Amino acid sequence: MKHVVAAALMCLLAQAGLAQDNPLTDEGSWPDLKVDFLGDTEPMDAAGVFTVEAPYRAHDAATVPIVIAQPDGAAPIRKAMVIIDENPAPMAADLTFGEAMQPLSFELRVRVNQYSNVRVIAQTDAGTYMAGRFVKASGGCSAPASRDPQMALASMGQMRLKAFDAPGAMSNQRREAQIMIRHPNYSGLQRDQVTQLFIGAHFIDRLEVFQGDDLLFRVEGGISISENPVFRFHYTDNGAAGFRVIAHDTEGNTFEETLAKDAAS
Numbered sequence: 001m002k003h004v005v006a007a008a009l010m011c012l013l014a015q016a017g018l019a020q021d022n023p024l025t026d027e028g029s030w031p032d033l034k035v036d037f038l039g040d041t042e043p044m045d046a047a048g049v050f051t052v053e054a055p056y057r058a059h060d061a062a063t064v065p066i067v068i069a070q071p072d073g074a075a076p077i078r079k080a081m082v083i084i085d086e087n088p089a090p091m092a093a094d095l096t097f098g099e100a101m102q103p104l105s106f107e108l109r110v111r112v113n114q115y116s117n118v119r120v121i122a123q124t125d126a127g128t129y130m131a132g133r134f135v136k137a138s139g140g141c142s143a144p145a146s147r148d149p150q151m152a153l154a155s156m157g158q159m160r161l162k163a164f165d166a167p168g169a170m171s172n173q174r175r176e177a178q179i180m181i182r183h184p185n186y187s188g189l190q191r192d193q194v195t196q197l198f199i200g201a202h203f204i205d206r207l208e209v210f211q212g213d214d215l216l217f218r219v220e221g222g223i224s225i226s227e228n229p230v231f232r233f234h235y236t237d238n239g240a241a242g243f244r245v246i247a248h249d250t251e252g253n254t255f256e257e258t259l260a261k262d263a264a265s
Contacts, residue, residue, distance in 0.1 A: 046131035061140030092224035111140035157255035212240030
């Protein structure tokens with residue numbers, strides 16, 4: 001009987017740990033960063049406008065999922081910044097969203113270098129709002145790349161679309177998709193595992209996704225975006241056959257591909 005009770009208590013404790021909330025904390029570099037990103041603007045609490053979801057303790061510091069989501073009827077978010085306070089380059093992404101992305105449901109994956117607040121500052125017609133999460137992670141910006149540099153560069157720019165709904169959905173319906181682009185997104189803080197020399201920074205600094213001629217979203221990123229960037233999102237289908245994806249990196253490369261919506265897998 002004692003063993004049963006102990007097991008039950010352990011289960012309850014585990015569930016409590018999984019359910020643990022991780023709001024923004026008052027600690028860290030934000031007081032100094034705030035002036036750089038907001039000037040004199042005092043952001044409003046984002047309750048009712050959008051939420052930010054991120055793990056309390058990251059499974060992989062080099063690939064931490066960040067989800068920005070809005071309830072139906074919330075004021076449209078046109079612009080947003082994802083800021084990781086304690087990263088070497090705190091600005092992870094400067095985001096722009098088109099009309100078909102509203103209400104927003106958008107996920108990206110980032111590197112977190114040490115325990116840090118991860119915050120989203122969003123612009124709507126009503127003003128500036130902020131929300132975020134405190135994430136326990138370490139070493140994300142210097143974590144070794146998953147592939148040999150030569151292999152990573154050879155496949156650089158390859159793109160893939162995954163759809164999360166049935167093919168043949170009608171225009172004006174809400175749909176969900178995920179776009180992945182192969183790119184090592186070297187941060188400049190990683191070492192070659194053979195030579196032990198630092199690998200120079202080389203990352204996608206701008207990515208645009210169009211639905212036909214209409215902009216869905218634009219990401220202006222830095223070293224905090226994960227290797228092989230992945231973006232998962234909801235959108236309103238405008239009837240276009242596919243997504244046109246254009247990516248630019250810091251070495252002057254441009255990658256462009258049109259991904260057919262109903263050929264996605």
